[in-house]
Amino acid sequence: MFKSPTRTLAIGPLIAMLLLLTACPGPKPAPTATPAPTATPDTGWVEHTTGDMAISLPKEWEVLELGSSDIETLFAEFQRTNPELAKIIGSAEALQGVSLWAFNRTDPDATFVDNLNIRRSALEGQKIEKMQDVVDAVVGQYKQIGFEVTQTQADLRVGELPAAQLAYQFEVTGSDGQPAKVTGHQYLVASATDLWILSYSAAPDNDAVLAPIFEKSALSFRLK
Secondary structure (H helix, E strand, C coil): CCCCCCEEEEECCCEEEEECCCCCCCCCCCCCCCCCCEECCCCCEEEEECCCEEEEEECCEEEEECCCCCHHHHHHHHHHHCHHHHHHHCCHHHHCCEEEEEEECCCCCCCCCCEEEEEEEECCCCCCCCHHHHHHHHHHHHHHCCCEEEEEEEEEEECCEEEEEEEEEEEEECCCCCEEEEEEEEEEEECCCEEEEEEEEECCCCHHHHHHHHHHHHHCCEEC
């Protein structure tokens, strides 16, 4: 499994978000109870929903809905059913604010599991005037922890909501002991009350194929 530590990224007074690097070639995580996915018009894609949001992913992706308020119990169950994933998460507190995790488990021998995690950060009465301000803050934080930001875009729309996108790279050590550079694609979606953070990560050899899939998935995101 990967040895990169969990990182907490403080973005000014606006948000505090956690980037979780999820990887493991071991047993598949056992999903918690979730609503049955709904088929979408795109063949091979399904829509997954939580109490607050919905997003579409390829049908091969395995989805864990993590919206339980009892994070201690949830983490204890993770430790029992998937100790490798639990080691990467680190603690129950790391699950705070996570709405959904999804894993591309098409290659059981992969040293890094392509994944998505979605978090919500309450704006607590603050108003985002420009998405560029959020992007600038995130980029500054990423540079401090050694991430290489390769692309930004601050004028997106996801449905009717203002959004932004960043691409970045970070180094990890794989289960084979070799260094690797993972690519992250992060979409920031602002509602009137929350900033939604969609963090996709691709294994080194998968990014060219997965980048358009990540974009298509992110653009399907909607609030209920």
